[in-house]
Amino acid sequence: MKTGEILAEVRSRQPQAPWLPRIDGIAASTGIHSRGWMLPLETAAAPGSGTGLRTLGAGPARAALARTGFTDHEVKRAIAALEAIPAPQTIQERTAPAWAAVQTYGEDAAREALRNARLDTADVDCLITSHSTTPALPGLDLSLFNRLSLRSDVLLLPATQWACIAGTRSLALAAELVAADPGRVVLVVISEALSTTYQPADDTLESLIVRLLFADTAVAVVVTGRPRPESVLRLDAAWHHTLPGTMDLHRLDTRDDGTHFVMDRRGPRAVQETVAAMWEWLRLRHQDDGHPWHPDLLLAHPGGTRVLEYMEQTMPAGWPEGLLAYSRDSYTTGNRGGAAVLDILRRAHDAGQKSGSRTVLYAAAPGLTATAVEGEWL
Numbered sequence: 001m002k003t004g005e006i007l008a009e010v011r012s013r014q015p016q017a018p019w020l021p022r023i024d025g026i027a028a029s030t031g032i033h034s035r036g037w038m039l040p041l042e043t044a045a046a047p048g049s050g051t052g053l054r055t056l057g058a059g060p061a062r063a064a065l066a067r068t069g070f071t072d073h074e075v076k077r078a079i080a081a082l083e084a085i086p087a088p089q090t091i092q093e094r095t096a097p098a099w100a101a102v103q104t105y106g107e108d109a110a111r112e113a114l115r116n117a118r119l120d121t122a123d124v125d126c127l128i129t130s131h132s133t134t135p136a137l138p139g140l141d142l143s144l145f146n147r148l149s150l151r152s153d154v155l156l157l158p159a160t161q162w163a164c165i166a167g168t169r170s171l172a173l174a175a176e177l178v179a180a181d182p183g184r185v186v187l188v189v190i191s192e193a194l195s196t197t198y199q200p201a202d203d204t205l206e207s208l209i210v211r212l213l214f215a216d217t218a219v220a221v222v223v224t225g226r227p228r229p230e231s232v233l234r235l236d237a238a239w240h241h242t243l244p245g246t247m248d249l250h251r252l253d254t255r256d257d258g259t260h261f262v263m264d265r266r267g268p269r270a271v272q273e274t275v276a277a278m279w280e281w282l283r284l285r286h287q288d289d290g291h292p293w294h295p296d297l298l299l300a301h302p303g304g305t306r307v308l309e310y311m312e313q314t315m316p317a318g319w320p321e322g323l324l325a326y327s328r329d330s331y332t333t334g335n336r337g338g339a340a341v342l343d344i345l346r347r348a349h350d351a352g353q354k355s356g357s358r359t360v361l362y363a364a365a366p367g368l369t370a371t372a373v374e375g376e377w378l
Contacts, residue, residue, distance in 0.1 A: 035334030106191035166338025172238035182225025215334025
């Protein structure tokens with residue numbers, strides 16, 4: 001989905017928006033040229049199947065108009081005009097096709113991850129899943145359990161509300177499970193249809209930014225203690241941090257017409273607090289190394305490029321430049337939510353890394369909560 005297509009849709013729908021003259025500059029500031037969606041823009045922006053009479057109903061509307069003195073002819077004209085007004089999509093109309101896509105894309109990602117690890121579905125001992133924008137019960141864990149024909153004794157761990165930290169926190173949890181049983185195979189699948197937050201009727205500046213930011217992605221990764229020739233990263237330590245009193249800064253708001261992502265301008269500053277806490281965790285972890293320490297790779301999803309800039313400005317002295325290059329590259333194709341860190345990890349892998357490269361993965365999510373994982377490239 002190209003940024004120009006979204007801008008054209010916004011211009012046609014909201015020609016009087018006060019921020020419209022600045023729309024090109026706003027879009028350019030995101031640095032996003034295109035983003036992948038599981039469903040086309042026409043689906044997200046389409047009207048619902050109902051009309052302007054969806055809530056009131058034609059019968060009560062006729063009665064109300066008649067009571068005010070309208071003639072039969074005038075009542076019929078008014079009802080016809082209301083029926084011609086398209087209503088927004090309902091939450092069911094928005095979510096149902098996206099949920100179907102989340103399951104299909106998630107299955108495809110899971111099968112590819114297992115193939116790359118030279119493992120079969122029968123080898124899976126635990127399945128961790130996340131999908132924050134398509135609520136469903138049963139969820140993605142049970143859907144994939146059936147689609148992949150997993151063993152009946154597989155441990156299912158759904159983490160629907162992890163949102164943007166799903167990648168890092170799933171790795172942290174998987175590493176703990178494998179540390180307890182090195183032979184265990186943990187399959188992590190994150191499938192996000194963030195395009196369901198695209199709300200064409202919203203005319204706020206914040207809504208415009210949300211429409212420009214989000215991408216849909218399905219990713220999967222295998223974590224195990226079994227020696228594998230295809231192994232990428234050894235996971236050594238994890239860190240978690242949550243700020244109290246920050247639940248209102250970023251949130252999903254479910255309304256009649258679907259899911260809205262609400263952002264508060266105080267959000268980036270709160271994310272910065274977790275970054276500072278992570279720097280301190282790394283300092284304390286390596287203070288006794290006997291030599292200056294720094295990661296060779298920093299794979300970070302703090303929510304946007306503004307916080308990436310803050311991370312670059314506040315890195316400990318002596319850290320090399322360019323540590324966030326793969327993170328910046330990922331953001332040029334949209335904010336992938338919980339799938340972002342694993343997408344960044346894939347980009348680093350595809351570029352080729354030296355064995356022994358010290359790596360830190362970090363992400364922050366609504367709440368405000370953050371997780372980091374430290375490891376070494378194999």
